[in-house]
Amino acid sequence: MTRDELAIALRAIVGPRGVLSRPAELLPFSADGLPTYHRPPKLAVFPSTREQVIDVIRLFAREQWPFVPRGAGTGLSAGALAGGDAVIVGLNRLTRILSLDPVNRLAVVEPGAVNVSLTRAAGAFGLYYAPDPSSQSACTIGGNVAENSGGPHCLKYGVTVNHVVAVTVLLPDGEVVSLGGAHGETPGYDLLGAFVGSEGCFGIALDVTVRLSPNPPAVRTMLADFTSIDAGARATSAIIASGILPAALEMMDGPTIRAVEASIYAAGYPADAEAVLLIELDGLEAGLDADARRVEQLCLDAGARTVRTARDERERARLWQGRKKAFGAMGRVAPALVVQDAVIPRTRLPDVLRTIHDIAQRWRIQVCNVFHAGDGNLHPNIGYDPRDSDATDRVHHAMREIMRACVDAGGTITGEHGIGLDKLEYMPLIFSPASLDAQCRLRAVFDPDRRANPDKVVPQHACREWTQAPAARAAATVPA
């Protein structure tokens, strides 16, 4: 089957408005939220019903055609890009919340349901969906499952895998299987755990059953400002060491603060601070103020200039808006932006941040740090002009050095953005060849032909059977 024939067959399934094949219209799908990678796909299909998704994937299975599932395209690891012959399968039209069960605190959603729409719908029952990536106003639950997304509140409440109880999966061969169960643990191996975070390489989630959490009865949101990053990092370690577990503990450095304050999401962060900590405590009203006073004292001891508590919901929302829109706000700093995602042991925050600062100076680039300090998940943002090839090169060198520094400090290469294409080259930094090969073999259980989101997550050359069996590879090769 040629690509044109495939397009005709896909139109027969999803209708003429569900297939894009002209280069201009495919342009918006050549990148996700990370602007450094551009891979214009040659075809994109947008099913609007579960049945259409199944028919599309079965067509791909018959034709041995590769595909890349995509939600809202807000990812930050270039994971939803389709190179070569791979077809984009956009799931953003399947946005329904299929059921919401406030008694059992469960909801079943289609993969394209937007994260925040679930929290909005659950709000009527005093419930919410806990994982809150900063892109929650746009990103989809299906994408969250693929990336095992985190968010500021994951420090206390855990990441996506802790809130997904069951997924109906459409395997790349077209078979529909149920993983997990809505009511308690399922016996046998935790295949659901393997699927969450598989970055679209194990199949497509047709529906996702998630756990809803009750809104905390009381919340205190505090902002502490510091004249140095070190002081902010010291306060972070002190708070965690004290035994208090904040719902969120976020840090922003001076350049980030100034970008946010210049945006329409200006949150009232002190513009002359070199670091602010956004600390949220939640739980029962009783004892919360005592914890807040303790946190305030720990911040002051670490060198905070001021610590203030949001007086009402409006001020709290404003403080959070500044944090959640920080990534976008940096668009003011430079025409393009890359964001790195690494995790380091919390105690190493001060020296790793200093190393990042030194790397930035050496490569003459500007780094803005905005990150989940509480769990040591760093997000150095680097603004640059992609039309300046020298600057682009320097940014790439610096990114590599930053990543290496994080790994050297005992950290790892992603906290929540996933590997995608962007971190593929770092995988050998943290995994042995045997470990990588084991991951290849796990993937082969779900997707033996490597047609679902090909060339992502595990470098292909790391798969022993792949490199050792050219005949198998030839058999799986897709017709041009």
Added chain:
Amino acid sequence: MTATRDTPPACALPGTLPPLADALPGIMTCVHCGFCLQACPTYLALGDENDSPRGRILLMRAVAEGELPVDDPDVRRHLDRCLGCRGCETACPSGVPYGQILESARATLNQRQPPPRIARLVLAVFATHHPLAATLWAARVMRGSRLAALLARLPGRVGFSFAMLAASAPAMPARPYATRGRGTRGTVAALRGCVMEGLFAHVNRATERTLEENDYHVTPAPGQRCCGALHAHAGDLVGARALARANIAAFERAGVDYIAVNASGCGLMMKEYGHLLRNDPAWAARATAIAQRTRDASELLAAAGPVAGAPMALRVVYDAPCHLVHGQRLHHEPLAVLAAVPDLVTTTLPNADQCCGSAGIYNLLQPELAQRVLAPKLDEIAQDGAPLVATGNPGCMMQIGAGLRRGHIAARTVHPVELLDASYARHAHGVPAPRR
């Protein structure tokens, strides 16, 4: 930023035409984060990123950089589908000046391929004085003869147009009264507008009375024209600039402290006169000065309180016009106007900040999509059950009004100042206002 906003970047690429090249720095502010997607009515309706702000910005950038030809039909189609509601600007953390980029892109595209005939006809009529007056006169006659109400039952675009006309009739009878303001808050000239004065003269009079009642001294500004918003949004920047210059001269002659505008689309246009004429040395400073004195009528009223009127036990649901809430960033002012009516129970539509699909002449050019954008708004109004929908823009009043009429939903649209005016009229006719 490597280039300033007012000078085309040095790297203007082959094939780039001036207006869009000028917008390239604004285009480059987009970091592709996707936060705009859920704020875009056409993306929500169609589920195609080409019909989202992020997608359109990429298409415009590809044209600006010479990657796609200026007359690419796909680019044209997806830009034509944009409402220009600017909901994305409110959602954008990077501050991408989307509305201005869109106008530049449309101007560039129009240089190769003119807009559809119907659009050119409408713009030509609005740019002239007598044909516009004659058209609006004929529309009023039609509306008064109740023929409009009959024709409003026709299917499709024609029937909807007559339903819009029928919806422009006053929802509540105006009762003129002698205003008692002291004129101490400054002098104000009101933009009469074309559709406003032609079909919503009752709202214009209500605006003047309520401003006077709140101590503004209202004076006329003869010589004013259409604001040029329809032209600018359609990419006819030349036409928009000509109208802008006429208005700037007229309001300069009036010599007032403020220019009050009760149509939010027109108000936003006038507030952007400085940008529109930024490259015109003779007019740039004058345009900025007029823009800085322009206020939405609700801004002036809210700044004065406004003074409370007599009680009116009524229910009203508020819907924010896009060019007020996203363009002018005014959230509370219209609600303050409604709050000055004692006993008026005001609710806000759950998605009040989403476009109704009116968008200037969009509902003429993209009737099917305009209906899809309108549908959820009508559902929300029916759900709310209020008999009145308050919104401060003639296009929205007619679009929503027509949808309600054709959807057999028993609600009418009003301008917020109409309710305040009615409350003042009741007071003037003897119903006491509660002590403030």
